Amino acid sequence: MVSAGSRLRRLAPLALPTAWGAVAVVWKFGCPLARQPGLPMRIATSVVFLTVGTGLVLGVRRGLARELARVRAVADATQQVLLRPPPARLDGLSLGAGQLSASRGASVGGDLYEAVATPYGVRIVVGDVRGHGLAALGAVVAVLGSFREAAHDEPELGGVLRRLERALERHLRERARDEHPARSGVEPEHPVAEEFVTLLLLEVAADGRLSVLNCGHPGPYRIGRRVERLPLGEPLPPLGVLPLPAVLAPYAGSRLLPGETMVLYTDGAEEARDHRGRFFALDDALVRLAGEAPAALVRRLHAALLDHTGGRLADDIALLVVRNDRVRVPAQPAEPGLRRPRPAPSSHC
Known part of the structure; x- marks a missing residue:
């Protein structure tokens, strides 16, 4: 009161x-x-x-x-708590992130991202809630809150994903109960049946090895000697559509080498159109901006997207850029003056 x-x-x-x-x-x-x-x-x-x-x-x-x-x-204050900016450096990685909202005056939307350093490596999530209005924020809170705890608790990446699925299911059940006409008296404007989450869950090991679980989300780009999409293996269904399979095996066929950059995004970046209906060429923009630091890359991509669309976005856009700044230590030569011991001569009878 x-x-x-x-x-x-x-x-x-x-x-x-x-x-x-x-x-x-x-x-x-x-x-x-x-x-x-x-x-x-x-x-x-x-x-x-x-x-x-x-x-x-x-x-x-x-x-x-x-x-x-x-x-x-x-x-x-809500944005700082809900979709807080990641630290500039995290366990040898440089990070930059930001979001553009399609709703005028809104500072948060249906996109989510987070990166945390854990005993198992740096764990990253980026996702997109396929809902509308304030109801989408509830799913964002459920998924991010669960990730921030599970990323530290679960030794396996598959365990983290199952925790996210349970948190989202719990949120959707509560919403379905509250939206039932017998309880609310009216039909919901955005029913819970329309809501699901596409997301990408990654783990960056100390040597740059990537473990990835993809739930129907666009794959990230890697900027190294060239700009290329990272392979993600067989995709899983988005959370909230179908139950996860009994066995969750992360794809581990990619690496982020020292000096390379990874760009994670939501599909609003590639689906942004200009007044002629042409899509934004994200890969071409990354080629032009390949030398930028993560935070500067996010700012310049935001500027390019707003320029392409004339400031009229049809969907929220979230970007998370990660650069591997860890130093590769070369093999050290033997110190001068030290010789390897020779093997003892064998005796012959």
């Missing part, structure tokens, strides 16, 4: 105009001078009431501006 003090603070900008209005009414109807005929008195009366009206308008506008500033502050 709103406290009395909070109500008083909200009404404070209207106090002075209201007082002026009361004075004007008392002057108009209680002062004999104000009821005298004549043009000068009518002009004076009009000036008084115009001043009061202007004060009321400015007071309301000031109150609305303060309320908007508070809402924006809450939205920024």
